[in-house]
Amino acid sequence: MSDFGPFSVDPNSPPGYQTTGPQKPEADWITSLSDSIEHHLSSLCSSRTKAFIALMLFALVCFLPGFNSIPPVDRDEARFAQASKQMMETGDYVDIRFQDETRYKKPVGIYWLQVASVKATGQDWDAPIWAYRIPSLAGAMLSVGLTFLVGMRMGSVRSGFLAGLGMAAAILLGVEARLAKTDAMLLATILAVQWLLWEMYDLRSGLSKGKGALLWVALAFGVLIKGPIILMVSIMTIIILSIRERSVGWLKGSGWKYGLPLFLVITIPWFLAIGIKTDWAFYMDSIGKDMMAKVASGKESHGAPPGTYLAASIGTFWPISVFFILSVVWIWKQRAQRTVFFALAWLLPTWIIFELVPTKLPHYVLPAMPALAILMAEALEARATSWASLWGRIVSLLIPIVAVILGLGAPIGLIFIEGIINPAAFGLGLVAAGLGLLSYAVLTRGRVMAAFTLACLTAPVLYLSLHGTIFPQLRSVWISNQLQESVNMVKPCESVEVASAGYSEPSLVFLIGTDTLLTNGKGAADFVKEAGCRLAIVEQQQQPAFLEALGDRRGDFEQAATVEGYKLNGGKWQSFGLYRYKM
Known part of the structure; x- marks a missing residue:
């Protein structure tokens, strides 16, 4: 049994990872560095409070570069922000419009949050774009914190910390944290629901009234932000778990008797108001023209075959994706274990549905990322990550490859596009490339937890270079x-x-x-x-x-x-x- 979680060291660990007997350390600086990283990681995770504060600070360092300096991004961010701006200009907080055109693709939740964030900064409709991005930043921060909470409840403080660390470092969540859109805040509501589903499934004692209310409030906010997506994720999870249990009895403690009315009180007024105001055209556009069009065919030139997300996630979920691939054999062997099964029930149905839908955009599979991060963290905790085989070493090369391409390729691209030499970006790129190579070197010594930590530490250096210095200088693009x-x-x-x-x-x-x-x-x-x-x-x-x-x-x-x-x-x-x- 691990000191920090429910998993014993896997006796069937892949070749190259010793599980029995003392391992004589090599007397070199890589071993010493790995020992130091793992010692500090264990020390940090000895306290939930310390681990949480450190994780939130790390997330801010990852998410803040470029937050207020990158101009409005076309097309979705600018559309969302403009519709929120028009609400403040007109005083109409029911209808959603872009200029004189209706914008009936998503419910009103994110627009209200953007209006509230602008007002909270003491500004009005003419506020700069960063004021409209605050809900996305908050959603990303909440997602990291809730991943930590779920991972901790399913495993240990350290596995929760590792999962949250991967979320904060992941490329896709970092992008969504800087865009005034729905997806980061939607992810936070989904995570809140999945956490409480796990509590019901694991403890079987039902939720307290406070947690029961939170479950239904999170569902309501998720529906107001992006319609049925949150319901799809939670319902598919419930179905898979109930099939395994051959019962839905574990759901009795959901507090539905007071939660469902609370859900309806939060959601029905606006859905009724927009229906009356638009003569029900909102539902024709959002369900008939937007959602069903995406399901039936690739909309707006975003069609792609099944398997696209699987390939794209290697980059969009980096660095989580690399260590998840190295952990997939252990995950499959442990699929009957309660925590692993719950995470798979969350991950697989959601992923398969989005792979089958013809319209594909990278952020659509974001609701599955926390489950993937938690599974990866549990494999790290069980010391069961496969790295020593040829395929494992090839996959592991993705750590330095991504770091080198983004760290050094981006400032070189800036020279070709703008004719600008950015010494700071080159310096940061060299640091990121060095950290990526170091992570790979540590990984090939079998020190997987230290390697993952180093890979995650590469991320804020990359994002300071990309989002903080390079993107704002791409004047030709803006x-x-x-x-x-x-x-x-x-x-x-x-x-x-x-x-x-x-x-x-x-x-x-x-x-x-x-x-x-x-x-x-x-x-x-x-x-x-x-x-x-x-x-x-x-x-x-x-x-x-x-x-x-x-x-x-x-x-x-x-x-x-x-x-x-x-x-x-x-x-x-x-x-x-x-x-x-x-x-």
């Missing part, structure tokens, strides 16, 4: 930001009206204003010819139509500025002219 700066420089008066021809990214509307007219060349010409303080942004391919539509008044207008950039959505370079009445 076209809307450039256009906003140019508009402010050449606008003929303080309150200028703007039209954009050939460029309709949501970030432009968020940055310049809700009244921005998205049109074509002729529409932009008609717009600037009208009386008032006006300016037209005209993409190069729209310029002939724009100039032709100006007709005899062409001489009254001038091109005040030119902006060039690379449009990620479409993958092409674009050039824009900013036209105004001659001054």
